[in-house]
Amino acid sequence: MALEPRSERQRVAIDEVETYGAHNYSPLPVVVASAEGTRVTDLDGNHYIDCLSAYSAVNFGHGHPALVAAAQAQLGKVTLTSRAFYSEPFGPFVKALAEMCGKDMVLPMNTGVEAVETAIKTARKWGYESKGVPEGRAKIIVMEGNFHGRTTTVISFSNDEDARKSFAPYTPGFVHVPFGDADAIEAAIDDDTVAVLFEPIQGEAGVIVPPEGFLTKVREITARRGVLMIADEIQAGLGRAGSTFACDREGVEPDVYVLGKALGGGIMPLSAVVANREILGLFQPGQHGSTFGGNPLACAIGSAVVELLSTGEMQERSRVLGERFRAGLQPLLDAGWATAIRQAGLWLGVDVNPDLGTAKEICYRLMVKEVLAKDTHGHTIRFAPPLVITEAEVDEVIAHTLAAFEEAAAHKGVVRADVEPEIDG
Numbered sequence: 001m002a003l004e005p006r007s008e009r010q011r012v013a014i015d016e017v018e019t020y021g022a023h024n025y026s027p028l029p030v031v032v033a034s035a036e037g038t039r040v041t042d043l044d045g046n047h048y049i050d051c052l053s054a055y056s057a058v059n060f061g062h063g064h065p066a067l068v069a070a071a072q073a074q075l076g077k078v079t080l081t082s083r084a085f086y087s088e089p090f091g092p093f094v095k096a097l098a099e100m101c102g103k104d105m106v107l108p109m110n111t112g113v114e115a116v117e118t119a120i121k122t123a124r125k126w127g128y129e130s131k132g133v134p135e136g137r138a139k140i141i142v143m144e145g146n147f148h149g150r151t152t153t154v155i156s157f158s159n160d161e162d163a164r165k166s167f168a169p170y171t172p173g174f175v176h177v178p179f180g181d182a183d184a185i186e187a188a189i190d191d192d193t194v195a196v197l198f199e200p201i202q203g204e205a206g207v208i209v210p211p212e213g214f215l216t217k218v219r220e221i222t223a224r225r226g227v228l229m230i231a232d233e234i235q236a237g238l239g240r241a242g243s244t245f246a247c248d249r250e251g252v253e254p255d256v257y258v259l260g261k262a263l264g265g266g267i268m269p270l271s272a273v274v275a276n277r278e279i280l281g282l283f284q285p286g287q288h289g290s291t292f293g294g295n296p297l298a299c300a301i302g303s304a305v306v307e308l309l310s311t312g313e314m315q316e317r318s319r320v321l322g323e324r325f326r327a328g329l330q331p332l333l334d335a336g337w338a339t340a341i342r343q344a345g346l347w348l349g350v351d352v353n354p355d356l357g358t359a360k361e362i363c364y365r366l367m368v369k370e371v372l373a374k375d376t377h378g379h380t381i382r383f384a385p386p387l388v389i390t391e392a393e394v395d396e397v398i399a400h401t402l403a404a405f406e407e408a409a410a411h412k413g414v415v416r417a418d419v420e421p422e423i424d425g
């Protein structure tokens with residue numbers, strides 16, 4: 001199936017990207033010119049419902065008025081001081097974020113992977129300086145199927161061959177266990193273990209929700225064994241999974257939160273590590289940093305994001321509308337067109353029956369119907385619309401999704417599992 005752009009104009013724009021840009025992504029053939037709320041508009045003026053939200057970086061919708069206002073007000077004042085000086089928005093941001101997380105301190109960075117790197121450095125430092133692990137021996141337990149970003153250290157403990165291949169030598173010090181297996185974590189812990197690093201729901205892996213009770217068990221094990229529990233909530237957090245943090249689903253508080261994506265409101269890259277004083281307080285001047293980390297523009301937006309989350313409305317919308325979305329897709333399972341649907345808040349992973357073609361082909365069919373969603377790992381479609389999506393828009397997306405699968409099934413001649421075959425004679 002050729003995934004053609006919808007116009008010559010878009011084809012020309014795409015050709016320019018494919019000629020001069022490195023091919024480290026494989027986008028759907030749509031060129032976005034503008035966006036507002038849940039809608040993005042292409043070069044030809046077609047409107048789409050955004051069901052990816054830039055991998056949850058745009059949780060509050062494109063151009064949320066409160067976030068744009070905060071950004072514009074700060075743009076006119078000062079955008080970058082570096083941490084060589086203090087800036088006005090810095091204090092209010094770290095205070096608000098620390099309070100939202102119920103922790104003492106915040107270490108701000110920019111991209112998500114920088115926050116993960118910071119968390120790794122934090123855990124090792126804590127291991128050597130507080131726990132008493134001999135220098136150079138610290139081990140961090142990570143999950144199979146993890147995604148924590150793209151730096152050399154972080155891809156060192158990825159299981160994804162595409163992410164790792166040709167980038168060796170790898171950083172040592174990481175031990176894998178199967179995601180969702182608390183007993184395996186317990187068994188992997190030894191005297192040199194400093195942390196368990198995990199996503200409370202694995203996003204890039206296809207919205208993989210761990211078995212109920214997993215987070216509670218990890219909390220119990222890590223507390224008992226004296227190991228830091230580090231939750232990478234970069235994609236799962238800030239409302240996406242139906243609560244402020246995905247760990248809230250089991251009422252669990254990790255030792256360290258790693259945040260990013262939606263923290264910058266889809267306007268600025270803004271990430272952070274949030275933890276108590278006995279952990280983050282180990283950093284002394286000169287031991288870690290970032291020129292843009294904690295810049296005034298990002299902090300002003302970050303404060304507005306924390307404010308937006310304070311009413312609980314976004315989390316509630318995610319919870320209620322996510323269930324509606326999931327229920328609406330049930331016919332895909334009944335027909336045998338999807339082999340599994342996983343859901344947490346407004347975050348769904350739908351596994352496409354391979355007989356219907358690839359997830360990317362279905363995403364292309366959805367694109368033509370003016371819904372933008374993203375495939376992951378070949379056969380999974382991920383839906384993560386902005387949390388400001390309306391009930392009517394959710395219903396629209398459901399209808400288009402059912403239609404896209406139906407078309408794909410018809411195209412491949414796949415028989416519906418829920419329709420009784422006619423028996424001759």
Ligand SMILES: *Cc1c(COP(=O)(O)O)cnc(C)c1O
Nearest residue numbers: 111112113147148149232234235
């Ligand atoms: C996206 C993501 C990251 C990396 O964030 P970047 O801003 O792309 O560096 C890390 N962890 C998780 C769980 C993510 O989803």
